[in-house]
Every structure is written in C-alpha cells, then in structure tokens.
Amino acid sequence: MGALPVFRWRLAPDGYATRRQLRAQGLRPGGQDVAAQLERPRRRGPLVAYLYRIDQAKPVRPMTPARWAALAKANAARRTCPECRRDAGYVIPSSLGICVPCADAPTPIAA
Numbered sequence: 346m347g348a349l350p351v352f353r354w355r356l357a358p359d360g361y362a363t364r365r366q367l368r369a370q371g372l373r374p375g376g377q378d379v380a381a382q383l384e385r386p387r388r389r390g391p392l393v394a395y396l397y398r399i400d401q402a403k404p405v406r407p408m409t410p411a412r413w414a415a416l417a418k419a420n421a422a423r424r425t426c427p428e429c430r431r432d433a434g435y436v437i438p439s440s441l442g443i444c445v446p447c448a449d450a451p452t453p454i455a456a
C-alpha cells in the first residue's frame with residue numbers, strides 16, 4: 346500500500362467517510378483498506394482519522410424483518426400529511442409540507 350492521501354480535518358472529499366460516519370449510515374468498511382486519512386494538527390502531534398471509500402462500504406448487517414419494519418415506519422412517517430394525518434402514498438413534498446389535496450384545499454379542514 347502506497348502513501349495515503351492526507352486531508353485536513355473537515356475537508357474530506359466527497360465519497361469518503363470515517364468508520365464512525367459509515368456506521369451512522371448503516372455501513373462498514375467491508376474489508377477495504379484505508380483510502381485516505383484526515384489530520385488535525387495538535388501540539389502533541391496530529392490527531393489522525395482514517396477514511397474509507399463509501400462506494401466500497403458494505404451494509405453493517407443484512408436487513409432483518411425488524412429493520413425493514415423500522416424503515417417502512419420511517420418512510421410512512423415521511424408520507425404522512427401533518428394536516429390530515431393520512432398516508433398520502435408519496436413522500437410529502439418539502440416545498441408544500443402537506444399533501445397535495447390539503448395544499449389545494451381553499452381552507453384547512455378543521456380537526
């Protein structure tokens with residue numbers, strides 16, 4: 346393995362993430378070598394973090410029924426109109442913030 350590219354702290358290029366950042370996305374390095382490193386200068390020597398390529402990362406673990414259920418629930422929440430509390434069947438557009446029928450309604454339906 347040759348010399349690693351070194352980036353300044355917080356200036357990591359797109360497509361790279363630390364192990365912790367991968368984890369936050371439900372990913373793990375997946376056996377790949379460290380692709381680059383971040384260094385934050387400190388008096389007693391730089392603080393180093395290792396970066397992995399996101400495109401070569403693997404899911405932490407296969408999806409289980411519980412994980413699918415959690416994902417479905419999260420998606421359902423994104424499809425639920427805060428105005429009428431119905432599942433709109435599509436993700437509520439952030440530009441509207443409510444479902445299209447509610448946005449088109451002349452006055453909000455009283456709860």
Ligand SMILES: [Zn+2]
Binds near residue numbers: 429431443444445447
């Ligand atoms: Zn609605």
